[in-house]
Amino acid sequence: MATPLGTYLLAAEAESLTGVWREEQSHFPRPERLGPAAAGDDALLDAAETQLLAYLAGERMSFDLPISPRGTEFQHAVWDRLQEIPRGTTTTYGTIAQELGRPRAAQAVGAAVGSNPISIVVPCHRVLAGNGALTGYAGGIETKQALLVLEGALLA
Incomplete structure (x- = not known):
């Protein structure tokens, strides 16, 4: 799907969204992980596209989509924590590590x-380095900055 931030690929399995990737990002999945393209209309992927476009247009403040990311228990703990970061705010990798009871695990976070x-749906863009720097966003620092400006966490 085309967005103001670039082209994104959406993936779903069964009744859950499993992926939202920017085409140019690092960690873009290999074709075998994606599976076959959706044949025809798909209600979940259509809803995800509609919600994502509305979010990026500033018309929607959050997402209402069933998600099922694939990952380890630790990754799920981090991703669950990401979903608790309020729109318009940021946190740090170290803070999340502290909150998970693993104060020395900032790099693992x-x-x-x-x-x-x-x-975007799981807002990893809201996490900054300990010094407040915009680091570590697979979709690119410019995309992270644009999302944080959209949400009001950074000034334009």
């Missing part, structure tokens, strides 16, 4: 954030 397969 960074790796889990970087491997988030459902970008």
Whole structure:
């Protein structure tokens, strides 16, 4: 799907969204992970596209989609925490590590954030370096910055 931030690929399995990837991003999945293209209309993928476009247009503040990202128990703990970060705010990798009871695991948190397969919907863009720097976004720092400006966490 085309968006103001670039072309995104959406993936779903059964009744859950499993991926939202920017075409040019690092960690873009291999074709075998994606499976076959949807044949015809798909209600879930259509809803995800509609919600994502409305979000990027500033017309929607959150997402209402069933998600099922694939990952380890630790990755799921990090991704669950990402979904608790309010729109318009940011946190750090170190803070998430502290909140998960693993204060020395900031780099592991960074790796889990970087491997988030459902970008934007699971808001990994809201995580910054300890010094506030915009680092570590698979979709590109410009995309991270644009999302944070859209949400009001950064000034334009």
